[in-house]
Amino acid sequence: MSSHPRETDPAVPEHTGPGAQGAVAPSPGDAPRSDPPTGRVPVTDGHPGPGGAGGGPAPSEDEYAAELEELQDRWRRALADLDNLRKRHARELERERTAERSRTAAAFLPVLDNLELALTHAGADPGAIVEGVQAVRDQAVNVLELLGYPRHAETGTAFDPARHEVVGVVQDPDAPPGTVVDVLRPGYGDGERQLRPAAVTVAKRE
Template sequence: MPIHPQNPEPVVPGHTDPASEDAAAPPPSGRPTGRVPATDGQPGVGAADGGPAPSDDEYAAELQELQDRWRRALADLDNLRKRHARELERERKVERSRTAAAFLPVLDNLELALTHAGADPGAIVEGVQAVRDQAVNVLELLGYPRHAETGVAFDPARHEVIGVVEDPHASPGTIVDVLRPGYGDGERQLRPAAVTVAKRE
């Protein structure tokens, strides 16, 4: 009995068999066609997160670097604090020296007045007044002007009430007498003036 060969299925032009195409197509050059599956919810090796996670040694190195930076920052801060303290103390010494030097002429004039204590009493009084005016001028140059005005309104920021008096010639609430002058203004006030105030009606 003659054997008739089976006719192959007709081939459609431009069409290829998917199975044969997959079997014949080589994988991309040097690249794996798949990825290691993820386990326990963690991405597998070669996932799209940028590669494998850093090792324990890399974590330890980064931690050591951060600790070194922290220690250097603490050392720099401590050096800055010490330098600021030294500069502040130096400025204080300079200011004290400048203030003391400003009062040296006052002391010189006081000593000069004492050497002439046996002279005319009127001249001695005039000399002491001149020395007092010189000392007041020094304080004013240092930023502490003298306040000993009468007839002005009472100011609690500049005056300290020592007593209240009745004075028909003074307006109520005004300064009648200054018992102790004040020096300075505002935040630069050395002390307020001690005064008596006219009584309010």
């Protein structure tokens, strides 16, 4: 056997080691290309696909119209309910006012009865008329107090602009300045339930 040096192809590199047999080196033109990311979002037709935003196709115009009609119908029903509520409240308020006027008038009927009784007996005993009128006055005052309007005719108290109306200022050495000396017209009620303030004269301030 003669030994001749093996001729090698200069275009094909010689490989040694495991797995070298049959391996072909890739050419420079065969290297995989990796384009740099451009940051652009793929353009779609404007409708989200399955799994995209919205979870499905956009509602149609018929669906929009049906939903709008339902909202308008609910709005009209709400307006009708509000109008019925307003009318019912007005009727109940007027009914309550009528009932309150009737209760107040009924509370004063005994006062009128006693006043007529006192006038009837005034001819037989003129002196009894004074006692009868005083009794009727006390009864009327009691009715007003039961209705929530107590009588105020106190003297010697400090002047209170919320309860008193000054109709005169007098010089009274026995009364401290700014106190009520005389009540010319009683007042009835307190605070927001005041029918009228008491008309008073007040001691002059030094």
